[in-house]
Each structure stands twice: as C-alpha cells, then as structure tokens.
Amino acid sequence: MEKVVLKATPRTATGRQVRALRRSGLLPAVIYGHKVEPISISLEGREAGRVLGRLSSSSLITVALEGKEYPSLVREKQQNHIKRTLIHVDFMVVSQTEKIHANVGIVLTGDSPAVKDFNAMLINGLSELEVEAFPQDLPESIVVDISTLIKIGDGIHVRDIVLSDKVQVLDTPDEMIVLATAPAKEEVEEVVTPEAAVVEEGTEPEVIEKGKKEEEEGEEKK
Numbered sequence: 001m002e003k004v005v006l007k008a009t010p011r012t013a014t015g016r017q018v019r020a021l022r023r024s025g026l027l028p029a030v031i032y033g034h035k036v037e038p039i040s041i042s043l044e045g046r047e048a049g050r051v052l053g054r055l056s057s058s059s060l061i062t063v064a065l066e067g068k069e070y071p072s073l074v075r076e077k078q079q080n081h082i083k084r085t086l087i088h089v090d091f092m093v094v095s096q097t098e099k100i101h102a103n104v105g106i107v108l109t110g111d112s113p114a115v116k117d118f119n120a121m122l123i124n125g126l127s128e129l130e131v132e133a134f135p136q137d138l139p140e141s142i143v144v145d146i147s148t149l150i151k152i153g154d155g156i157h158v159r160d161i162v163l164s165d166k167v168q169v170l171d172t173p174d175e176m177i178v179l180a181t182a183p184a185k186e187e188v189e190e191v192v193t194p195e196a197a198v199v200e201e202g203t204e205p206e207v208i209e210k211g212k213k214e215e216e217e218g219e220e221k222k
Contacts, residue, residue, distance in 0.1 A: 004055065005062045005069075006048055008041040027086055031063055031070055033093030041065060049086050052077065058104045058138040063091055071096055071135060094135040101170065102138055103128045106177060110147035114180035120152045121183055125176035129158065129169055137166040144177055155179040 011028060013021045018028050027045040032038040041063070052074065055061065063070040072091035080087050094100055105128045114120035129142055142163070144156055159173035 003062060004051060004059065005064050006043055006051060008043050008063050008065045010066065011040040011042040013042075014040070022087065027089065029089040029091060031065070031072060031091040031093055033072070033091075034095045034098075036070065036093045039065070043089070045086070048089070052086065052089065056105055056140045058102050059140050060094075060135050060138065061091070063093075073102065073135065073138075096134060096136055099132050099134055101130060101132050103130050104139055105141050107141045107143050108146050108178060109143055110145040112146045112149040112180060114149045114151050114154055118152050118180075119183045120149070120180040122146070122149070123176075123179045123181055125178060126158070126171065129161070129171050131163070131167050131169055133167045137164065139163065139167060146178060149178070149180040152180055152182050 008029070008031075011021070013028070021028055021042060022045070025045045027043040027048045029041050029043055029048075030038055031041060051061075055074070057074055059073070061072050061074065063072050070091070070093045072093050074089060075092040076088075076090040077086060078088040079085065106126060108124075112120065112122065115122065131138070142161065144161070146156070148154070148156065156177045156179075157173065158169060158171045158175045158177065161169060161177070163169065
C-alpha cells in the first residue's frame with residue numbers, strides 16, 4: 001500500500017475555541033503513543049475526512065508535523081451524527097520496529113452455493129480478528145470468500161484463514177466466522193373445515209351412520 005500522509009499543524013485552541021476551529025474548516029486531533037507525549041494538532045478538515053474515510057483502523061498513516069513524521073494508527077474517530085462529518089480524531093504513534101496487537105475487520109465476499117442451491121441462511125460469528133504484526137505489515141482488512149460454503153452445515157473458522165507469514169492471528173482457531181445453516185421452517189397453519197371438525201370430535205358422524213343402519217334394519221323387519 002502506498003504511503004498515506006496527513007499534514008498537521010500544532011493546535012492551541014481548546015474548549016469552546018475548538019468550535020471556531022471547526023467552522024474555519026479545520027479538524028482538531030491529538031497524537032500520542034510510542035515515545036510521544038500527547039500533542040494537540042489540527043488537520044485540513046475536508047482532506048482528512050476524504051483520506052480517513054477510505055482507510056481502516058489497521059491502516060498505517062503518517063502524520064507530518066513541523067518537519068517530523070509520526071507513523072500512526074487511528075484509535076478513535078468522533079463524528080457529527082447529523083452531518084456525518086468528523087469532529088475529532090485520536091492518532092496513536094507506533095514504532096515500525098516493534099510488533100503490536102491490532103483488530104482487523106473481516107470482509108465477506110463471493111456467493112455461497114449453500115445459499116443459492118439449498119436456501120441456507122448465513123450466520124455471522126466474528127467480525128474482526130486480533131492479530132500481531134509490525135505496523136507496516138498490518139492488513140487493512142481480511143477478505144473471506146464464502147463460495148467455499150457448498151452445503152448446509154459448512155462453515156469457515158479462524159483456522160481456515162490464510163494470511164501473510166508476517167501476520168499472526170491471536171484468536172482461537174475453532175472460533176466461527178460464518179456458518180451456513182438450514183433455513184428457518186415456516187409454521188403452516190392447519191385449516192380445519194366444519195366437516196373435519198365434526199369428524200375430529202368423534203361423535204356425530206357415528207350417530208348419523210348408526211341411524212342409517214337402524215332405519216335399514218327396521219325396513220327389513222317390516
């Protein structure tokens with residue numbers, strides 16, 4: 001993946017002053033982490049929103065500040081729920097010579113024959129995997145092909161995931177990622193006709209039949 005760089009400037013605005021900062025088109029943020037004391041920074045809002053919108057939490061980002069570069073991961077993004085715009089970002093500085101633990105999202109792709117041919121339902125298990133790797137080796141996402149789910153009962157577990165030898169998966173191998181299960185049975189409501197209801201009660205039909213026989217016997221005696 002190409003190097004992603006976000007240019008930042010030091011930020012002194014705090015509290016209510018941050019609102020004015022946002023109105024001017026800047027995005028407040030903070031960087032902290034490996035051998036770095038927390039530093040308040042500002043980013044160009046539109047550019048930062050565009051870049052961060054296409055990256056995942058395991059994507060390595062370089063924050064450029066006053067001639068120095070900080071390799072970082074996004075640890076938190078705060079968003080305006082109405083405008084759907086970023087209002088604050090936390091960057092965690094990492095060392096590219098030390099392995100870290102990170103959660104990487106799972107993306108399902110492909111079509112499952114079990115769904116197409118047997119009307120199976122897919123049950124999702126894990127939505128992300130915890131991995132260990134150097135920051136620059138972290139995958140942005142883990143793509144899982146569900147076309148291997150051929151029939152009902154087929155599943156994909158952590159043990160089935162194949163990644164680069166630079167990435168170690170820390171989750172339990174038997175944990176489920178996705179499973180093809182039998183479709184839910186629809187309850188069919190039994191329609192009971194008046195005639196069937198009479199038969200089920202088990203009285204009147206026998207009386208009617210018995211009456212007919214008695215009439216026939218009476219006629220024979222006459």
